[in-house]
Amino acid sequence: GQNIDQPTEMTATEGAIVQINCTYQTSGFNGLFWYQQHAGEAPTFLSYNVLDGLEEKGRFSSFLSRSKGYSYLLLKELQMKDSASYLCAAMDSNYQLIWGAGTKLIIKP
Amino acid sequence: IAGITQAPTSQILAAGRRMTLRCTQDMRHNAMYWYRQDLGLGLRLIHYSNTAGTTGKGEVPDGYSVSRANTDDFPLTLASAVPSQTSVYFCASSDRQNNEQFFGPGTRLTVL
Numbered sequence: 001g002q003n004i005d006q007p008t009e010m011t012a013t014e015g016a017i018v019q020i021n022c023t024y025q026t027s028g029f030n031g032l033f034w035y036q037q038h039a040g041e042a043p044t045f046l047s048y049n050v051l052d053g054l055e056e057k058g059r060f061s062s063f064l065s066r067s068k069g070y071s072y073l074l075l076k077e078l079q080m081k082d083s084a085s086y087l088c089a090a091m092d093s094n095y096q097l098i099w100g101a102g103t104k105l106i107i108k109p
Numbered sequence: 110i111a112g113i114t115q116a117p118t119s120q121i122l123a124a125g126r127r128m129t130l131r132c133t134q135d136m137r138h139n140a141m142y143w144y145r146q147d148l149g150l151g152l153r154l155i156h157y158s159n160t161a162g163t164t165g166k167g168e169v170p171d172g173y174s175v176s177r178a179n180t181d182d183f184p185l186t187l188a189s190a191v192p193s194q195t196s197v198y199f200c201a202s203s204d205r206q207n208n209e210q211f212f213g214p215g216t217r218l219t220v221l
Binding site for chain 1: 149150151152153154157167168199206207209210211212213214215
C-alpha cells in the first residue's frame with residue numbers, strides 16, 4: 001500500500017535548527033512536496049523535490065533520497081512564526097498526492 | 110477574487126440533508142481537487158478534475174459527487190450527509206498535475 005510516515009510532534013528553540021523527517025512508500029513516484037499549515041488555516045507550499053539532493057530556499061531546505069524513500073525538511077534560524085504543522089506528501093504514478101498526517105512543530109523562546 | 114475561494118466557511122448540517130460546498134479559482138488552473146482533513150490523519154483526496162469536463166475518484170469518494178462544468182468552479186455535493194462526513198474540507202488547484210497545489214481557506218462541516 002501507499003504510506004507516508006513523519007513524526008507527530010517536535011519541539012525546538014527559537015534561533016535553533018530543526019530537521020523534520022519523512023519516509024514514503026508509493027506506487028510510482030513523481031516528486032515529494034512539503035507544505036506548511038498554521039492552525040486553522042490552509043496548507044501553503046514550501047518545496048518540491050523530484051531529484052536526489054538538497055534544495056535550499058532561504059531558511060528552509062529540503063532533501064530527497066529516492067533510493068531510500070526518504071526526505072527531510074530543514075528549518076534554520078527558527079522564529080516563533082514557524083510554529084505550525086509541516087505536511088509531507090509524495091506524488092504517485094497517477095499524479096495524486098499521498099499525504100502524511102503532519103508534524104506539529106512547537107517553537108519555544 | 111485572488112486565488113481560491115470556498116463557501117461556506119463553516120456549516121452545521123442535520124444528517125440526511127443535501128449540501129453543496131462551493132469552490133472557485135481565478136488562476137485558470139486546469140486541475141482541481143477536493144480533500145478532507147481529519148485530526149490525526151493526512152489530507153485525503155475525495156475527487157479531482159484534471160481539466161474542465163472531466164472528473165475522477167480519489168481515495169475516499171463514497172457519499173460525495175463533483176462536477177466541473179467550467180475551468181473556475183468545482184462544487185462538491187454531499188447527497189445525504191452522515192456524521193462521519195464531519196470534517197474540514199479543502200479545495201485546491203494546480204496548473205498541471207505535477208505542480209504545486211494552491212489551497213482554498215477550507216470549509217468546516219459538522220453533521221449532526
